[in-house]
Amino acid sequence: MNWHGWKWTLARLLRLGRADQDLDEEIRAHLAIDMQQRIDVGESPEAARLDAVKEFGNVALVKEVTRQMWTFPSLERLWQDARYAVRSLSRSPGFTVVSLAALALGIGATTAMFTVLYSVILRPLPFPEADRLVTLWEKPPRGARFNVVSLVNFKAWKERARSFEAMAAYNEGTTNLVGAGEPVQITAANVTADFFRVLRVQPVLGRGFATGEDGPSALPFVVLSHGFWMRHFGGQADVIGRRVSIGGTRREIIGVMPPDFAFPGRRVEVFVPVRVEYSGRDFRVVARLRPGVSAAGAEAEMISIAAGTAAENPGMNSGWSVTLTPLHEHTVGAIRPLVRVLFAAVLFVLLIACANVANLLLMRAAEREHEMSLRLALGAGRWHLAHQLTVESLILTVAGGLGGVVVAMWGLRALLATLPADFPLPRVDEISADATVLWFAILLCVSIGLLFGTVPVFFSAWRGLSESLRGGARSAAPRQRRFRQAMVVTEVAVALVLVIGAGLMIRGLLRLHQVELGFQPERVLAIRMVMLPGKPTSQAQAVDDVLRRVRSLSQVAAASSISILPMSGINSGTWYYRADRPEPELANRPSGDISIVMPDYFRTMGIPMLMGRDFGDQDRYGGTHTGVLNRTAAKALFGAESPIGKRLTVSWNEAGVVEIVGMVEDIRHRNPQSRPEPCLFLLNTQLPFPLVSLVIRTSSDPRSLVSAIKREIQEVDADQGVAEVQTMEERIANAGAQPRVQAWGFTAFSLIALALACIGIYGVISHTVSQRTREMGVRVALGADRLNIFGQILRESLTVAGAGIAVGVLASLALTRYLETLLFDIKPTDAGVYTGVVILMLIVAASASYFPSQRAAKVDPVIALRNE
Amino acid sequence: MASRSNYQNRIELLQGTLDMLILRTLQWGPQHGHGIGQAIRASSGEVLQVETGSLYPALHRLERQGWLASEWGLSENKQRAKYYRLTAAGKKQLSAEQSKWDLLVKAITGVMRPAN
Numbered sequence: 001m002n003w004h005g006w007k008w009t010l011a012r013l014l015r016l017g018r019a020d021q022d023l024d025e026e027i028r029a030h031l032a033i034d035m036q037q038r039i040d041v042g043e044s045p046e047a048a049r050l051d052a053v054k055e056f057g058n059v060a061l062v063k064e065v066t067r068q069m070w071t072f073p074s075l076e077r078l079w080q081d082a083r084y085a086v087r088s089l090s091r092s093p094g095f096t097v098v099s100l101a102a103l104a105l106g107i108g109a110t111t112a113m114f115t116v117l118y119s120v121i122l123r124p125l126p127f128p129e130a131d132r133l134v135t136l137w138e139k140p141p142r143g144a145r146f147n148v149v150s151l152v153n154f155k156a157w158k159e160r161a162r163s164f165e166a167m168a169a170y171n172e173g174t175t176n177l178v179g180a181g182e183p184v185q186i187t188a189a190n191v192t193a194d195f196f197r198v199l200r201v202q203p204v205l206g207r208g209f210a211t212g213e214d215g216p217s218a219l220p221f222v223v224l225s226h227g228f229w230m231r232h233f234g235g236q237a238d239v240i241g242r243r244v245s246i247g248g249t250r251r252e253i254i255g256v257m258p259p260d261f262a263f264p265g266r267r268v269e270v271f272v273p274v275r276v277e278y279s280g281r282d283f284r285v286v287a288r289l290r291p292g293v294s295a296a297g298a299e300a301e302m303i304s305i306a307a308g309t310a311a312e313n314p315g316m317n318s319g320w321s322v323t324l325t326p327l328h329e330h331t332v333g334a335i336r337p338l339v340r341v342l343f344a345a346v347l348f349v350l351l352i353a354c355a356n357v358a359n360l361l362l363m364r365a366a367e368r369e370h371e372m373s374l375r376l377a378l379g380a381g382r383w384h385l386a387h388q389l390t391v392e393s394l395i396l397t398v399a400g401g402l403g404g405v406v407v408a409m410w411g412l413r414a415l416l417a418t419l420p421a422d423f424p425l426p427r428v429d430e431i432s433a434d435a436t437v438l439w440f441a442i443l444l445c446v447s448i449g450l451l452f453g454t455v456p457v458f459f460s461a462w463r464g465l466s467e468s469l470r471g472g473a474r475s476a477a478p479r480q481r482r483f484r485q486a487m488v489v490t491e492v493a494v495a496l497v498l499v500i501g502a503g504l505m506i507r508g509l510l511r512l513h514q515v516e517l518g519f520q521p522e523r524v525l526a527i528r529m530v531m532l533p534g535k536p537t538s539q540a541q542a543v544d545d546v547l548r549r550v551r552s553l554s555q556v557a558a559a560s561s562i563s564i565l566p567m568s569g570i571n572s573g574t575w576y577y578r579a580d581r582p583e584p585e586l587a588n589r590p591s592g593d594i595s596i597v598m599p600d601y602f603r604t605m606g607i608p609m610l611m612g613r614d615f616g617d618q619d620r621y622g623g624t625h626t627g628v629l630n631r632t633a634a635k636a637l638f639g640a641e642s643p644i645g646k647r648l649t650v651s652w653n654e655a656g657v658v659e660i661v662g663m664v665e666d667i668r669h670r671n672p673q674s675r676p677e678p679c680l681f682l683l684n685t686q687l688p689f690p691l692v693s694l695v696i697r698t699s700s701d702p703r704s705l706v707s708a709i710k711r712e713i714q715e716v717d718a719d720q721g722v723a724e725v726q727t728m729e730e731r732i733a734n735a736g737a738q739p740r741v742q743a744w745g746f747t748a749f750s751l752i753a754l755a756l757a758c759i760g761i762y763g764v765i766s767h768t769v770s771q772r773t774r775e776m777g778v779r780v781a782l783g784a785d786r787l788n789i790f791g792q793i794l795r796e797s798l799t800v801a802g803a804g805i806a807v808g809v810l811a812s813l814a815l816t817r818y819l820e821t822l823l824f825d826i827k828p829t830d831a832g833v834y835t836g837v838v839i840l841m842l843i844v845a846a847s848a849s850y851f852p853s854q855r856a857a858k859v860d861p862v863i864a865l866r867n868e
Numbered sequence: 869m870a871s872r873s874n875y876q877n878r879i880e881l882l883q884g885t886l887d888m889l890i891l892r893t894l895q896w897g898p899q900h901g902h903g904i905g906q907a908i909r910a911s912s913g914e915v916l917q918v919e920t921g922s923l924y925p926a927l928h929r930l931e932r933q934g935w936l937a938s939e940w941g942l943s944e945n946k947q948r949a950k951y952y953r954l955t956a957a958g959k960k961q962l963s964a965e966q967s968k969w970d971l972l973v974k975a976i977t978g979v980m981r982p983a984n
Binding site: 009027033034058066068070 | 901902903921943945947950
C-alpha cells in the first residue's frame with residue numbers, strides 16, 4: 001500500500017460510521033438512478049424498483065466486498081495474531097508472569113538509568129544555545145589546571161578577547177539578611193553586570209543588571225531568586241523597587257529570576273553586583289562564544305592574552321596562563337564516569353533479563369512443537385507462524401516494558417524526592433523524563449520484542465508432522481540445548497561481573513566509613529556563619545564573646561571556631577616557607593592549607609596535640625604571630641627536626657613571620673576520601689578572618705542546643721545570623737554521598753541481576769528435568785540410586801554455572817578497571833571480593849538447581865512411563 | 869429483460885482490465901457508479917456488463933490508490949449521487965495502462981491471427 005492508501009484507509013477507519021453511511025447512500029443513489037431510467041422508458045414504478053434491485057444483485061455482498069477495500073490487510077492479521085497471542089499467553093501464566101517480571105525489571109531499570117544519563121550528561125544545560133557557554137580559569141605555573149580568577153585579569157580578558165559575545169565573573173558568598181524575623185545568613189552570588197546576558201536568561205519580573213551596573217560605583221541593586229521571592233515576599237508582584245538589608249547594605253530589588261534558574265547553584269538566593277575591585281584570585285568566569293568560534297580557537301586567543309598580562313604584571317601573573325572548558329563539561333565532567341558505569345551496569349541487567357526471556361521463549365517454543373507442527377500441517381505458512389511468534393514476544397516486551405517503565409519512573413521520582421536540596425551531585429533537580437526518554441523506552445521494547453520473536457523461529461526448525469507427532473522425539477534439539485546453556489552461562493557471567501563490581505564498591509564504602517578521619521565527630525555541632533561587616537578586631541572580639549557565652553552553657557564540653565569547616569570539600573590555601581631559608585622560586589613554591597582557628601579548636605575536635613602547645617590567652621592581637629602545624633606540614637618543612645620555636649614566612653594577609661608553637665596530628669579535612677594536606681593553623685584573635693564557623697562539642701544530643709546557641713549569638717549582636725547548622729556526622733555523611741550513591745546503585749542492580757540469573761538457572765534445569773522425566777523413570781525402574789540421579793542433575797547444572805563463573809571472573813578482571821577511579825582504597829582485582837563473590841555465586845547456583853534436581857530424583861517410574 | 873439476452877455474449881473481464889475501463893470512462897468527465905457501469909456497457913456494444921460487486925470495490929480501490937477522487941453531486945434527475953473523477957495521478961495511470969493494453973492487443977492479435 002502506498003502512502004496515499006494509508007492516509008485514505010486511516011481516514012475511513014477514523015470515521016467508520018460515516019463511511020458506512022456514505023456507502024449506503026451511494027448504493028441507494030445507484031438504485032434510484034436505475035429505477036428512474038426504467039420509469040423513463042415506460043416501466044411502472046413498482047416493476048422498475050424490483051428490476052433495479054434484481055439487476056443490482058446482493059446489496060449486502062456488494063457492501064461487504066467494497067468495505068474490504070477500507071481495511072489494512074496486515075492490520076487485520078496483526079489484530080488476529082495479537083488476540084491469539086494474548087489467549088495463548090494467558091494459558092501459561094507461570095511463563096508469562098516470570099517473563100513480564102524479568103522484562104519489567106530490565107527495561108524499567110534501563111529506562112530509569114537512561115533518564116538519569118540523559119538528564120544529567122546528554123541533555124544541553126538549560127540555557128539558550130548552551131553549547132556556546134564556556135568557563136575560563138587561570139592556570140597556575142604548577143599543579144591544578146583550574147584556578148579561580150582575579151578580577152584584574154578578568155577585566156583585561158574582557159577588554160581584549162574577541163572570541164566571546166559576553167563574559168561575566170561571579171562568586172558565591174554567605175551574607176547576612178536582616179529584617180525577615182530572626183536574622184539569617186543566605187548564599188549570595190556576586191556577579192558582574194553581564195552575568196544574566198551571558199546565560200541569556202531573563203528575569204520573570206523586573207530586569208537584570210544593565211551594562212555598567214557593577215564596580216565600585218555601582219548602585220546597591222539586588223536580583224532575587226524565585227525561591228527567595230516566594231519565601232520572603234510570598235510571590236508578590238510589587239517587590240520591584242522595595243528594599244532589603246543584605247550584608248549590611250540596603251539594596252533595591254530590581255528583578256526576580258525564573259523558578260528553574262539554578263546557576264551557579266540552587267542554594268544561591270540573591271544576586272548582587274560585584275562592587276569591589278581587588279587583585280586576589282577569587283572569581284569564576286563564564287563566557288559565551290561568538291557564533292562560529294570554536295572552544296579551541298577561543299582558548300588559543302586567551303592563552304596569548306594571558307601571555308600579555310604576564311608580561312605586563314609579572315609579580316602577579318608570571319607563569320600563569322588560562323584554561324577554557326565548556327560549561328557543560330565543567331558541570332558534568334566529574335560525575336560522568338559514575339553515571340556511565342551505572343548505565344553500563346544497568347545494560348548488563350537488561351542483558352540478563354533478555355537472556356532469561358529468550359530462554360523462556362525457547363523452552364515454550366519447544367513445548368509447543370506439537371502445536372506448531374500441527375498448524376503447519378493444516379496449512380499455516382511458516383512465515384505466518386513466525387509473524388505470530390513475533391507478535392507474541394512484542395506483546396510480552398511492550399506490556400512488561402511499559403509496566404517496568406511506569407514503576408521505574410515512579411520509583412525514580414520517589415527516590416529523587418527523598419534527596420536533600422543540597423545533594424552534592426550536579427543537575428539532580430533537572431532529572432526528568434521527556435519525549436526522548438519515552439522514545440528510548442519504546443525503541444527498547446520494540447527492538448527487544450523483535451529480537452526475541454526471531455530466537456525461537458531461528459532455533460525451531462519445525463519438523464514435519466509425522467516426525468513430530470510420532471512423539472518419541474522428546475529431547476530438545478541439541479542446538480537448542482546448547483543455546484539455552486550458553487544463555488545461562490552468559491547470565492551467570494554477567495551477574496558475576498555486577499556482583500563483583502558491587503562487592504568492590506561496598507568494600508570501598510566500608511573502608512571509607514572505617515577511615516581514620518583524625519578527629520572525633522560525635523556530638524559536635526558545626527555552625528557556619530560569616531561575621532557582620534565591621535573592624536576585624538571587633539569581629540574577632542565578637543567571636544570570642546560568643547564562644548565564652550557558649551562554653552558557659554551547661555551541656556557544652558568545649559567550643560571553638562575555624563575559618564573553613566572540615567568536610568567542606570575545600571580549604572583556604574596559600575604558601576609559606578622557612579624564615580631561615582631564602583624565598584623559593586615562584587615556580588616551585590610549596591603550597592599548603594591555612595586554617596584560622598580560635599583557641600581550644602584541637603581539644604573540641606578531638607585532634608591529638610603531638611608537640612608544644614595549643615593557642616592560648618598569651619597569643620594576643622599585635623603580639624608575635626603564632627602558628628600550629630599539622631604533622632604533614634611539619635615533616636615537609638622541617639623533616640625530623642622539631643618545628644617548635646621555628647619561624648615561617650607566611651603569605652596570608654598580615655601574617656608575615658609566624659612562630660610555631662605546636663604540632664598536631666593530621667586530619668582528613670576536605671572529605672573522607674582525600675589524604676591529609678599540609679596545614680598551618682593561625683589564630684583568629686591575631687589575624688581576624690570574617691569566615692567563622694563555630695564547632696561545639698556537647699555532652700548530649702547536639703541538636704537540642706541549637707536554639708540556646710543561637711540566642712547566645714544574638715545576645716552578642718542582635719543582627720548576627722547563621723548560615724547553616726549541621727552536626728559533624730551529617731557533614732561526613734554528605735561528603736561521602738557519591739561513594740554511597742554508587743555503591744547502592746551497583747548493589748541494587750547486582751541484586752536484580754542475581755535474582756534474574758537465579759530464575760534463569762532454575763528455569764533451564766527444571767526444563768531439562770521435565771524433558772528427561774522418562775529417562776529418569778526408566779533409570780529408577782532399573783534400580784538406579786535416587787541420590788545418584790540427584791547428584792548427576794546437580795552436577796550438570798553446576799557445570800553450566802561453573803562455566804559462567806569462570807567467564808565472569810575473566811570478564812571482571814578485564815572490566816573492573818573501569819571502576820578504578822570510583823573505588824576508594826581498594827584494588828579492582830581485590831582477591832577477597834572475588835573469592836567471596838565466586839562462593840556466593842556457587843551457593844546461589846546450587847540452590848537454584850536444588851529443587852529441580854530433587855524433583856528429578858523423586859520421579860515415580862510408573863507415572864513417568866505412563867506419561868508417554 | 870434486456871440484460872438477459874446479453875448474458876450469453878458476456879465475456880469475463882481480464883484481471884485488472886476493469887480498472888483501466890473505469891479510468892478510461894472517467895476521461896470524459898466525472899460520473900457516478902451507475903453511469904460508469906452503463907457507459908462501459910454501452911461503449912462495449914452491450915458486451916461488457918460490469919457487476920456491481922466488482923464495480924464498487926474497484927471504485928473504492930482506485931480512490932484509495934489516489935487515481936480517483938470523489939465528491940457528492942446531483943444527477944440530471946436531481947438525485948444526490950457520488951461522482952468520481954480522474955486525478956492527475958489517475959490520468960498518468962490511464963495513459964500507462966493504455967499503452968500497455970495496445971501492446972498486449974498487438975501481441976495477442978499477432979499470436980491469434982499470424983500475418984502470413
